[in-house]
Amino acid sequence: GAGVSQTPSNKVTEKGKYVELRCDPISGHTALYWYRQSLGQGPEFLIYFQGTGAADDSGLPNDRFFAVRPEGSVSTLKIQRTERGDSAVYLCASSLQGSGGRNEQFFGPGTRLTVL
């Protein structure tokens, strides 16, 4: 079956612009996660949804970052007033239920964001 998909695969934008990154989780997965991976580093947690609600948004770096999942499936990560430091690969993952070690998180291929 289809895995987690993310669009676009690459996004180049200018400093100060607004961007939206989309994630389509595996069908039937109720939990969805966003991570950010900078070059040479491991993924860094941003936010976790259980259904439509954000169960943990403690990783969002500041109020320029926002994510939604209005129908409990597709999620959009929104970044306002982008800065060069936002350049990274943004990863989405999903799992059958909330994780905690019992349910594997399946990762998408990522969106590479470059802020010029």
Add this chain to the structure above:
Amino acid sequence: GDSVTQMEGPVTLSEEAFLTINCTYTATGYPSLFWYVQYPGEGLQLLLKATKADDKGSNKGFEATYRKETTSFHLEKGSVQVSDSAVYFCALNAGGTSYGKLTFGQGTILTVHP
């Protein structure tokens, strides 16, 4: 806070050599531990996991044992292949209020030569 430390890379080995990639962690409580792998051009995939002390995770010839006394989860393989060339990430889930969150190490690049 929770953290994961992996051995510095990159690691370069000849085919059939023995592999160890060290991983230590800091966490409150009893975390679950994972190894993820990222092959060239592909997304992160779960390689193996262990959810309690002394558990051994294994997959594709790789093994790792959850050692609570040394807070370690070292990855081992007895005989590596060229196809094992990838980036390996150690990760933990601390549970509790961090129920959905994976905390990753910085990754170790493995290159295996024929």
